[in-house]
Amino acid sequence: MYYNSIIETIGNTPLVKLNKVTKGIKGTVLAKVEYFNPGNSVKDRMAVKMIDDAEKSGKLKPGGTIIEGTSGNTGMGLALTAIAKGYKCIFTVSDKQSQEKINILRAVGAEVIVCPTNVAPEDPRSYYSVAKRLSHEIPNSIYPNQYDNLSNTAAHYETTGPEIWEQTEGKITHYACGVGTGGTMCGVSKYLKEKNPQVFALGLDTYGSVFKKYKETGVFDENEIFPYMTEGIGEDILPKNVDFSLIDAFIKVTDKDAAVMTRRLAREEGLFVGWSCGSAVFGALEYAREHLKEGDVMVIILPDHGTRYLNKIYNDTWMKDHGFLESRDFATAKDIIQ
Ligand code: PMP
Numbered sequence: 430m431y432y433n434s435i436i437e438t439i440g441n442t443p444l445v446k447l448n449k450v451t452k453g454i455k456g457t458v459l460a461k462v463e464y465f466n467p468g469n470s471v472k473d474r475m476a477v478k479m480i481d482d483a484e485k486s487g488k489l490k491p492g493g494t495i496i497e498g499t500s501g502n503t504g505m506g507l508a509l510t511a512i513a514k515g516y517k518c519i520f521t522v523s524d525k526q527s528q529e530k531i532n533i534l535r536a537v538g539a540e541v542i543v544c545p546t547n548v549a550p551e552d553p554r555s556y557y558s559v560a561k562r563l564s565h566e567i568p569n570s571i572y573p574n575q576y577d578n579l580s581n582t583a584a585h586y587e588t589t590g591p592e593i594w595e596q597t598e599g600k601i602t603h604y605a606c607g608v609g610t611g612g613t614m615c616g617v618s619k620y621l622k623e624k625n626p627q628v629f630a631l632g633l634d635t636y637g638s639v640f641k642k643y644k645e646t647g648v649f650d651e652n653e654i655f656p657y658m659t660e661g662i663g664e665d666i667l668p669k670n671v672d673f674s675l676i677d678a679f680i681k682v683t684d685k686d687a688a689v690m691t692r693r694l695a696r697e698e699g700l701f702v703g704w705s706c707g708s709a710v711f712g713a714l715e716y717a718r719e720h721l722k723e724g725d726v727m728v729i730i731l732p733d734h735g736t737r738y739l740n741k742i743y744n745d746t747w748m749k750d751h752g753f754l755e756s757r758d759f760a761t762a763k764d765i766i767q
Contacts, residue, residue, distance in 0.1 A: 434513040439466050439473045439506075440588045444596045444728065449697035450690070450710065454717045456602075456725035460710070461593060464702060464734035468505035471589070471732040472575075475612050476506025478584035479573040480514065494519060494570040498560040501530030502661065502733055503575050508537040519563060519570075521556040526660060529737045547656055550666055575610050576668035585616025593617060593728050594624055603720075603727035605631040605713035607662035607705045608640055608679075611671030613730055618675040632676040633712040635687075638663025640671065641679035658684040658741075658751075661705040661732060680712040685753045687711055688742040695735060695743070703733035704742055 432438050442465040447458045463471035483489035494517040495507050504520040511518045518539040522531060523546040534541050544556040552558060557576075564572035575581050593601060604621055606614040618630040634640045637657035642650045654665045659682075664671075691707030694700040713729045721727060741747055748754040 435467045436473075436477050436510055436513045439468075439477060441592060442466060444593070445698075445700065447694075447698055447710070447729075450693050451714065451717070454714060454721055455723050456717065456721035456727060458714070458717060458721075458727045458729065459597070460698075460700065460706075460729050460731045461589070462700065462702070462731050464731070466506075468502065468509050469734040469736070470502035470505060470703075471613055471730060472502040473506035473509065474588050475575065475581040475584040476503055477510050478587070479575065479578055479580045480507070480510045480516075482580040482583075483571050483573065484514075489516070489571045490569055491515065492569065493517070494567055496520075496560050496564045496567065496570050496572050497575065498522075498556040499575070501526055501534060501737065504530075504534045504539060504541075505537065507573070508534060508539045511539075512537065519567075521560045521563075523556050525656075525658065527737050527741060529739065530660075533737070575612070576664075576666065576670060579669065581610055581612030582616040582619070582670045582672070585613050586620050587616075589613065589730075590617040590620025594621060597726055597728065599624065600726045601625075601628055601728050602725040603629045603631065603713075603717070605633065605709060605716070605727060606730040607633040607709045607732065608671060608676070609662045609664065609705075610668045613732070615670060615672045615675045617730070619672070622675065630675060630677050631713060631716050632679045633662060633709050634679045634681045635659045635663030635708065636681050636683055638681075639665060639667065641681050643667065644673050644676060644679050659687050659704050659708055660738075661703070662708055678716075680715060682708040682712045685751075688748065688751075688753045691735070691738070691742055692748075694731075700731065701735035702731045703735060704738050706731040706733070707742075 444459045451458045466473040496519045498521045521542045525546040550557045608614045621628040637655045687708035690711040
Protein backbone atom coordinates (compact mmCIF):
# COMPACT_ATOMS: atom_id res chain seq x y z
CA MET A 430 0.00 0.00 0.00
CA TYR A 431 1.40 3.43 -0.87
CA TYR A 432 0.37 7.06 -1.33
CA ASN A 433 0.57 8.65 -4.79
CA SER A 434 2.22 11.76 -3.35
CA ILE A 435 3.00 13.32 0.00
CA ILE A 436 -0.20 15.37 0.04
CA GLU A 437 -2.33 12.22 0.28
CA THR A 438 -0.87 11.72 3.80
CA ILE A 439 -2.54 14.90 5.10
CA GLY A 440 -5.15 14.49 7.86
CA ASN A 441 -6.20 11.67 10.21
CA THR A 442 -4.02 13.07 12.98
CA PRO A 443 -4.19 11.47 16.45
CA LEU A 444 -6.07 12.64 19.55
CA VAL A 445 -3.83 12.37 22.62
CA LYS A 446 -5.02 12.68 26.24
CA LEU A 447 -3.33 15.37 28.34
CA ASN A 448 -2.38 13.80 31.67
CA LYS A 449 -0.13 16.14 33.67
CA VAL A 450 -0.94 19.75 32.81
CA THR A 451 -4.62 19.00 33.47
CA LYS A 452 -4.11 18.20 37.17
CA GLY A 453 -7.21 19.12 39.19
CA ILE A 454 -9.46 19.43 36.13
CA LYS A 455 -12.64 17.33 35.92
CA GLY A 456 -13.47 15.55 32.66
CA THR A 457 -11.16 14.43 29.86
CA VAL A 458 -8.95 16.83 27.91
CA LEU A 459 -7.69 15.61 24.53
CA ALA A 460 -5.22 17.26 22.15
CA LYS A 461 -5.56 16.97 18.36
CA VAL A 462 -1.90 16.83 17.38
CA GLU A 463 -1.66 18.46 13.97
CA TYR A 464 2.13 18.24 13.64
CA PHE A 465 1.56 14.70 12.35
CA ASN A 466 0.63 16.28 8.99
CA PRO A 467 3.50 16.11 6.44
CA GLY A 468 4.15 19.87 6.62
CA ASN A 469 4.04 19.58 10.44
CA SER A 470 0.98 21.78 10.83
CA VAL A 471 -2.80 22.03 10.65
CA LYS A 472 -2.47 24.35 7.66
CA ASP A 473 -1.66 21.50 5.22
CA ARG A 474 -5.36 20.68 5.21
CA MET A 475 -6.57 24.03 3.92
CA ALA A 476 -3.61 24.55 1.57
CA VAL A 477 -4.57 21.51 -0.49
CA LYS A 478 -8.24 22.49 -0.45
CA MET A 479 -7.55 26.09 -1.60
CA ILE A 480 -5.49 24.78 -4.54
CA ASP A 481 -8.00 22.03 -5.44
CA ASP A 482 -10.80 24.61 -5.48
CA ALA A 483 -8.72 27.10 -7.54
CA GLU A 484 -8.08 24.35 -10.11
CA LYS A 485 -11.76 23.38 -10.22
CA SER A 486 -12.87 26.97 -10.76
CA GLY A 487 -10.31 27.38 -13.58
CA LYS A 488 -8.43 30.17 -11.75
CA LEU A 489 -5.23 28.11 -11.49
CA LYS A 490 -3.83 26.63 -14.68
CA PRO A 491 -0.95 24.17 -15.21
CA GLY A 492 2.49 25.69 -14.52
CA GLY A 493 0.98 28.61 -12.58
CA THR A 494 2.41 30.49 -9.58
CA ILE A 495 0.88 30.48 -6.10
CA ILE A 496 1.44 33.76 -4.19
CA GLU A 497 0.41 34.04 -0.54
CA GLY A 498 1.01 36.10 2.59
CA THR A 499 1.79 33.41 5.13
CA SER A 500 3.30 33.11 8.59
CA GLY A 501 5.04 29.96 7.41
CA ASN A 502 2.73 27.05 8.06
CA THR A 503 0.32 27.80 5.21
CA GLY A 504 3.38 28.32 3.03
CA MET A 505 4.65 24.86 3.89
CA GLY A 506 1.29 23.29 3.03
CA LEU A 507 1.11 25.25 -0.24
CA ALA A 508 4.74 24.37 -1.10
CA LEU A 509 4.07 20.64 -0.64
CA THR A 510 0.90 20.93 -2.72
CA ALA A 511 2.79 22.88 -5.41
CA ILE A 512 5.50 20.19 -5.59
CA ALA A 513 2.90 17.43 -5.92
CA LYS A 514 0.94 19.33 -8.59
CA GLY A 515 3.69 21.19 -10.48
CA TYR A 516 3.25 24.86 -9.47
CA LYS A 517 5.71 27.60 -8.37
CA CYS A 518 5.37 29.41 -5.01
CA ILE A 519 6.19 32.95 -3.80
CA PHE A 520 5.48 33.80 -0.15
CA THR A 521 5.49 37.11 1.69
CA VAL A 522 6.07 36.84 5.46
CA SER A 523 6.29 39.40 8.24
CA ASP A 524 9.68 39.99 9.82
CA LYS A 525 8.54 38.74 13.27
CA GLN A 526 8.37 35.16 11.96
CA SER A 527 10.98 32.63 13.10
CA GLN A 528 14.01 32.35 10.84
CA GLU A 529 13.42 28.57 11.00
CA LYS A 530 10.02 28.91 9.29
CA ILE A 531 11.54 31.02 6.51
CA ASN A 532 14.42 28.55 6.04
CA ILE A 533 11.99 25.63 5.88
CA LEU A 534 9.98 27.34 3.11
CA ARG A 535 13.15 27.99 1.12
CA ALA A 536 14.21 24.35 1.69
CA VAL A 537 11.10 23.15 -0.15
CA GLY A 538 11.77 25.42 -3.11
CA ALA A 539 9.62 28.48 -2.38
CA GLU A 540 10.70 32.10 -2.91
CA VAL A 541 10.24 34.04 0.37
CA ILE A 542 9.94 37.85 0.64
CA VAL A 543 10.28 39.29 4.18
CA CYS A 544 8.11 42.38 4.91
CA PRO A 545 7.91 44.72 7.96
CA THR A 546 5.48 43.67 10.76
CA ASN A 547 4.69 47.03 12.30
CA VAL A 548 2.89 48.67 9.39
CA ALA A 549 -0.88 48.79 8.80
CA PRO A 550 -2.32 45.98 6.61
CA GLU A 551 -3.22 48.53 3.87
CA ASP A 552 0.35 49.94 3.85
CA PRO A 553 2.00 49.01 0.51
CA ARG A 554 4.93 47.43 2.43
CA SER A 555 2.74 45.02 4.46
CA TYR A 556 2.90 41.35 3.62
CA TYR A 557 -0.79 41.42 2.63
CA SER A 558 -0.22 44.28 0.16
CA VAL A 559 2.99 42.88 -1.35
CA ALA A 560 1.33 39.49 -2.00
CA LYS A 561 -1.67 41.18 -3.64
CA ARG A 562 0.51 43.41 -5.83
CA LEU A 563 2.67 40.50 -7.05
CA SER A 564 -0.43 38.48 -7.94
CA HIS A 565 -1.53 41.34 -10.23
CA GLU A 566 1.91 41.67 -11.82
CA ILE A 567 2.83 38.00 -12.40
CA PRO A 568 0.92 36.30 -15.24
CA ASN A 569 -0.87 32.96 -14.55
CA SER A 570 -0.64 33.46 -10.80
CA ILE A 571 -3.20 33.17 -8.02
CA TYR A 572 -3.42 34.77 -4.60
CA PRO A 573 -5.39 32.21 -2.55
CA ASN A 574 -5.78 34.69 0.37
CA GLN A 575 -6.21 32.33 3.29
CA TYR A 576 -7.93 35.06 5.34
CA ASP A 577 -10.96 35.53 3.11
CA ASN A 578 -10.94 32.31 1.04
CA LEU A 579 -13.74 30.13 2.40
CA SER A 580 -12.05 26.96 1.08
CA ASN A 581 -10.02 27.36 4.28
CA THR A 582 -13.04 26.86 6.57
CA ALA A 583 -14.42 24.19 4.21
CA ALA A 584 -11.24 22.08 4.58
CA HIS A 585 -11.79 21.83 8.33
CA TYR A 586 -15.54 21.30 7.96
CA GLU A 587 -14.78 18.36 5.65
CA THR A 588 -11.80 16.78 7.46
CA THR A 589 -10.82 18.03 10.96
CA GLY A 590 -14.42 18.28 12.23
CA PRO A 591 -15.52 14.77 11.18
CA GLU A 592 -12.26 13.28 12.50
CA ILE A 593 -12.84 14.81 15.96
CA TRP A 594 -16.48 13.69 16.00
CA GLU A 595 -15.52 10.10 15.10
CA GLN A 596 -12.46 9.95 17.36
CA THR A 597 -14.54 11.02 20.38
CA GLU A 598 -17.48 8.81 19.26
CA GLY A 599 -19.66 11.91 19.41
CA LYS A 600 -18.86 12.48 23.11
CA ILE A 601 -17.11 15.85 22.65
CA THR A 602 -18.68 18.59 24.81
CA HIS A 603 -16.08 21.40 24.45
CA TYR A 604 -13.89 22.41 21.53
CA ALA A 605 -10.99 24.87 21.96
CA CYS A 606 -8.87 26.37 19.20
CA GLY A 607 -6.62 29.37 18.57
CA VAL A 608 -7.98 31.84 16.01
CA GLY A 609 -5.81 33.33 13.25
CA THR A 610 -7.57 33.22 9.90
CA GLY A 611 -10.41 31.46 11.77
CA GLY A 612 -10.53 28.53 9.33
CA THR A 613 -9.72 25.81 11.85
CA MET A 614 -11.94 27.25 14.57
CA CYS A 615 -14.98 27.85 12.41
CA GLY A 616 -14.83 24.84 10.04
CA VAL A 617 -14.63 22.42 12.97
CA SER A 618 -17.15 24.33 15.09
CA LYS A 619 -19.69 24.38 12.24
CA TYR A 620 -19.41 20.61 11.79
CA LEU A 621 -19.57 19.81 15.51
CA LYS A 622 -22.50 22.16 16.19
CA GLU A 623 -24.44 20.60 13.30
CA LYS A 624 -23.89 17.21 14.95
CA ASN A 625 -24.65 18.52 18.44
CA PRO A 626 -25.63 22.18 18.99
CA GLN A 627 -24.63 21.84 22.67
CA VAL A 628 -20.90 21.60 21.86
CA PHE A 629 -19.22 24.69 23.34
CA ALA A 630 -16.67 26.39 21.05
CA LEU A 631 -13.95 28.40 22.81
CA GLY A 632 -11.67 30.65 20.74
CA LEU A 633 -8.20 31.55 22.00
CA ASP A 634 -6.92 35.02 21.19
CA THR A 635 -3.79 37.06 22.01
CA TYR A 636 -3.37 40.45 23.68
CA GLY A 637 -2.80 42.84 20.77
CA SER A 638 -5.62 41.30 18.68
CA VAL A 639 -9.14 42.51 17.91
CA PHE A 640 -11.19 39.27 18.13
CA LYS A 641 -12.29 39.06 21.78
CA LYS A 642 -13.45 42.67 22.02
CA TYR A 643 -15.25 42.40 18.66
CA LYS A 644 -17.12 39.26 19.80
CA GLU A 645 -18.15 40.90 23.06
CA THR A 646 -19.07 44.39 21.83
CA GLY A 647 -19.39 44.24 18.03
CA VAL A 648 -16.84 47.07 17.90
CA PHE A 649 -13.63 46.89 15.86
CA ASP A 650 -11.44 48.67 18.41
CA GLU A 651 -8.08 49.85 17.06
CA ASN A 652 -6.92 50.46 20.64
CA GLU A 653 -6.79 46.67 21.06
CA ILE A 654 -4.04 46.45 18.41
CA PHE A 655 -0.38 46.38 19.45
CA PRO A 656 2.64 44.21 18.59
CA TYR A 657 2.82 40.78 20.24
CA MET A 658 5.07 37.79 19.75
CA THR A 659 2.90 34.65 19.63
CA GLU A 660 2.89 33.43 16.02
CA GLY A 661 -0.20 32.27 14.12
CA ILE A 662 -3.10 33.55 16.24
CA GLY A 663 -4.75 36.93 16.81
CA GLU A 664 -5.27 39.49 14.04
CA ASP A 665 -5.52 43.22 13.36
CA ILE A 666 -8.18 42.56 10.71
CA LEU A 667 -11.46 40.61 10.62
CA PRO A 668 -10.90 37.74 8.16
CA LYS A 669 -13.97 36.35 6.34
CA ASN A 670 -13.12 32.90 7.74
CA VAL A 671 -13.94 34.11 11.26
CA ASP A 672 -17.67 33.52 11.72
CA PHE A 673 -18.31 34.94 15.19
CA SER A 674 -21.65 33.11 15.44
CA LEU A 675 -19.71 29.81 15.59
CA ILE A 676 -17.51 30.94 18.50
CA ASP A 677 -19.21 30.99 21.92
CA ALA A 678 -16.48 32.90 23.80
CA PHE A 679 -12.90 34.09 23.55
CA ILE A 680 -10.10 34.02 26.12
CA LYS A 681 -6.90 36.05 25.61
CA VAL A 682 -3.56 34.52 26.56
CA THR A 683 -0.28 36.43 27.07
CA ASP A 684 2.91 35.63 25.14
CA LYS A 685 4.53 34.54 28.42
CA ASP A 686 1.74 32.22 29.65
CA ALA A 687 1.65 30.64 26.19
CA ALA A 688 5.44 30.17 26.06
CA VAL A 689 5.65 28.62 29.54
CA MET A 690 2.73 26.25 28.82
CA THR A 691 4.28 25.20 25.48
CA ARG A 692 7.46 24.18 27.30
CA ARG A 693 5.38 22.24 29.85
CA LEU A 694 3.62 20.37 27.02
CA ALA A 695 7.04 19.28 25.70
CA ARG A 696 8.44 18.24 29.09
CA GLU A 697 5.38 16.90 30.86
CA GLU A 698 3.33 15.45 28.01
CA GLY A 699 6.06 14.66 25.44
CA LEU A 700 4.30 16.95 22.97
CA PHE A 701 7.05 19.00 21.30
CA VAL A 702 4.70 21.60 19.86
CA GLY A 703 4.66 25.25 18.72
CA TRP A 704 3.98 28.46 20.65
CA SER A 705 0.30 28.85 19.76
CA CYS A 706 -0.28 25.35 21.20
CA GLY A 707 0.64 26.80 24.59
CA SER A 708 -1.88 29.63 24.03
CA ALA A 709 -4.60 27.12 23.16
CA VAL A 710 -3.91 24.84 26.12
CA PHE A 711 -3.38 27.63 28.68
CA GLY A 712 -6.64 29.37 27.72
CA ALA A 713 -8.62 26.14 27.36
CA LEU A 714 -7.53 24.90 30.79
CA GLU A 715 -8.41 28.26 32.36
CA TYR A 716 -11.94 27.69 31.06
CA ALA A 717 -11.93 23.97 31.92
CA ARG A 718 -10.89 24.57 35.54
CA GLU A 719 -14.08 26.55 36.10
CA HIS A 720 -16.59 24.87 33.79
CA LEU A 721 -15.71 21.23 32.99
CA LYS A 722 -17.70 18.54 34.81
CA GLU A 723 -17.07 14.80 35.23
CA GLY A 724 -17.85 13.07 31.93
CA ASP A 725 -17.17 16.17 29.80
CA VAL A 726 -14.77 15.78 26.88
CA MET A 727 -12.75 18.77 25.69
CA VAL A 728 -10.70 18.70 22.47
CA ILE A 729 -7.94 21.27 21.95
CA ILE A 730 -6.27 21.79 18.55
CA LEU A 731 -2.44 21.86 18.69
CA PRO A 732 -1.56 23.52 15.35
CA ASP A 733 2.16 22.91 14.79
CA HIS A 734 5.55 21.47 15.77
CA GLY A 735 8.25 22.74 18.15
CA THR A 736 11.25 22.71 15.76
CA ARG A 737 10.15 26.05 14.34
CA TYR A 738 10.58 27.70 17.76
CA LEU A 739 13.92 26.21 18.91
CA ASN A 740 15.65 29.61 18.84
CA LYS A 741 12.80 31.30 20.70
CA ILE A 742 10.68 29.70 23.42
CA TYR A 743 12.76 26.50 23.60
CA ASN A 744 15.93 28.53 24.16
CA ASP A 745 16.46 29.24 27.89
CA THR A 746 18.52 32.38 27.27
CA TRP A 747 15.88 33.82 24.94
CA MET A 748 13.18 33.03 27.51
CA LYS A 749 15.18 34.68 30.30
CA ASP A 750 15.96 37.76 28.16
CA HIS A 751 12.22 38.23 27.57
CA GLY A 752 11.39 37.83 31.26
CA PHE A 753 9.47 34.61 30.52
CA LEU A 754 11.49 32.29 32.82
CA GLU A 755 11.47 32.64 36.58
CA SER A 756 14.89 32.12 38.19
CA ARG A 757 13.65 28.86 39.76
CA ASP A 758 12.94 27.52 36.25
CA PHE A 759 16.45 28.44 35.26
CA ALA A 760 18.25 26.74 38.17
CA THR A 761 21.13 24.47 37.24
CA ALA A 762 21.96 21.21 39.03
CA LYS A 763 24.77 23.12 40.79
CA ASP A 764 22.30 25.70 42.23
CA ILE A 765 20.08 22.94 43.54
CA ILE A 766 22.95 21.06 45.25
CA GLN A 767 24.08 24.28 46.99
N1 PMP B 1 -1.22 28.45 15.14
C1 PMP B 1 -0.30 28.51 14.16
C2 PMP B 1 1.12 28.19 14.50
C3 PMP B 1 -0.67 28.90 12.87
O1 PMP B 1 0.26 28.98 11.89
C4 PMP B 1 -2.02 29.23 12.61
C5 PMP B 1 -2.41 29.72 11.26
N2 PMP B 1 -2.49 31.13 11.17
C6 PMP B 1 -2.96 29.13 13.65
C7 PMP B 1 -2.51 28.73 14.91
C8 PMP B 1 -4.41 29.53 13.50
O2 PMP B 1 -5.12 28.75 12.58
P1 PMP B 1 -6.24 29.42 11.67
O3 PMP B 1 -5.53 30.26 10.65
O4 PMP B 1 -6.96 28.26 11.06
O5 PMP B 1 -7.11 30.26 12.53
